[in-house]
Amino acid sequence: MKVIAPNGDKLNLMPLNVGPSHGATHGCLRYFCALDGESIVATVGEIGYLHRGFEKMAERGTWQQVVPYTDRLNYCSAMMNNIAYCRAVENMFQMELPERTKILRVIINELSRMADHCICVAAAAQDLGSTTGFFYLFDSREMMMVIWEKLTGARLTNSYSRIGGLYRDTYDGFEEDVLAVCKQAEKNLRDVHACFDRNRIFLDRTVGIGAMKPERAIQWGWTGPCLRATGVASDLRKDEPYYDYETYDWNVVTGTAGDVYDRLMVRLAEIEESIKIVRQALKRLTPGPIDIMDPRIRVPSHALAYQDIESLIGRFKSVYEGVRVPAGEYYCGSEAANGELGFTLVSDGSGKPWRVKVRPPCFTQFAAFQELVEGSMLTDSVATLSSINIIAGELDR
Amino acid sequence: MNFFETLFPVLETKFNVEKDASAHWDHSVIAKASVLRDLIIFLRDDESSKMEMLLDVVGIDYLGFQDYEGPRFAVEYVFKSISHPGRRVRVKVFVSEQDLEVPTISDLYPIANWQEREVYDQYGILFKDHPDLRRILNHVEFEGHPLRKDYPAHRRQWLSTNDFLLPALEKRLESKGYKVVQHSKEVLPNEDEYLTGSIQE
DSSP, X not given: OEEEOTTSOEEEOEEEEEOSSOTTSOSSOEEEEEEETTEEEEXXXXXXXXXXXXXXXXXXXXXXXXXXXXXXXXXXXXXXXXXXXXXXXXXHHTOOOOHHHHHHHHHHHHHHHHHHHHHHHHHHHHHTTOHHHHHHHHHHHHHHHHHHHHHHSOSSSOOOEETTEESSOOOTTHHHHHHHHHHHHHHHHHHHHHHHTTOHHHHHHHTTSSOOOHHHHHHTTOOHHHHHHTTOOOOHHHHSOOTTGGGSOOOOOOXXXXXXXXXXXXXXXXXXXXXXXXXXXXXXXXXXXXXXSOTTTSOOOHHHHTTOHHHHHXXXXXXXXXXXXXXXXXXXXXXXXXXXXXXXXXXXXXSSEEEEEEEOHHHHHHHTHHHHHTTSBHHHHHHHHHHTTOOHHHHHO | OOHHHHHHHHHHHHHOOEEOTTOSSSOEEEEOGGGHXXXXXXXXXXXXXXXXXXXXXEEEEOTTOTTXXXXXXXXXXXXXXXXXXXXXXXXXXXXXXXXXXEEOOTTTSXXXXXXXXXXXXXXXXXXXXXXXXXXXSSOTXXXXXXXXXXXXXXXXXXXXXXXXXXXXXXXXXXXXXXXXXXXXXXXXXOHHHHHXXXXXX
């Protein structure tokens, strides 16, 4: 492709396709660049390879049947999506959750956040050629996966949260397992920092690469660690606290330059903050009910259903008709690992959602991808792509 | 949550908006498409609101909605403020099936470019003066708009080849001041090559 550059130079550009099945395009996405030598002059992205019609499927079932679909949004922190969805629906009922549920959700949220950040930084390390860093991070993630397995029965697409409660209470030894993960994660973080912090190769590949200005990041709708890496201290857990996040002692991590290095380091530092929250939450965890006692919202337990007819009817009605969410429209955003995960819900007062719209955090980050990589080398685009943590499940829904 | 009570009368006199009665849990206004851009510029820049971030553009199809009378579609813009954390507002525009047109805000918020493409893709709502209104989540060869209520969820379509992104790439180059003098050709596989692959000896 022959072009004339703005300065009058005649260039012969090579169109190069990257993805959708490529080692660096995690999940499934594609970008198409015009290369001048090794540097990217222009690029356009294409998404949708993992589009499964989440929003159409959600309209066909009851409100509760959406919950397992939400695991498939960001499958690196599946339970966080359940919690965000359930929180949106619960807010429409304006209900107050039991204390134990709130604390458990905080623990699950923060463990998921740690797992998600571990994967993002591990994959980025792998893309840059550091298998050692990858395994240090996957070690603590594997311990979390074992907890998920004991807690929910599944490793990856696990759903634990329910509208008005949780799937079930924790198992014996949950607290010890979580504490062990925190301890191991801290150790692994020290090892990872030893790998990267003074590593010439890592620094050359990440510092100053794919930088984003804070004003521009806000215009692009960036949220979460990517926005915080540019220096904007925006975190829903502090700004609009829910589940008593304001009562925990932790800090919002911000970067300065908004480049690949900052994005990865903000994630590593957020793991430390999450460990702090988990430890405090474990101290507050006391036995108690995990579900609200309202058969119209949360399905009555088996023990009750076998004892009285009302609970039995409650179980039938809840499964067949779904919960009757009050009619209206509502947007509710929660701080997920990647940024603000929002649900716009439209209810017509029946047991089925009229419209469920997801606001996936990495959609906005990938939309800005061309601005990040144009003018830099093709190899830098790989480092940039892994630092913005694209999860194709929530990108394409 | 008091900011909206002071903000709303200003919006009401300036842009003739009304409160959205279905928003029981947050703040939403209904605007006419003709004032939409002015309203959004005001919301973004005025000191009293400072909605710097566009979170989402949502399409809604009300076909068959219980006790509903009015235009079939709505487009909803979800904003939040970064300068004043915790302030959010939604703006809703109704779109009738006959004109299906809303002015674009992709020049005001760069992210609206993709978000509007998604609404177009899923609902077929056209955004006037949008620079690049193509499908985004569905395949290029897809027919129809799947999130419309009259699109059957079980309908299947045969879709064959990838989106040929070169026109989009040339558009991008031109928007950056480059002038394309010689185009690359698209190599389309013939029918046999769909089975054997396009790379031959």
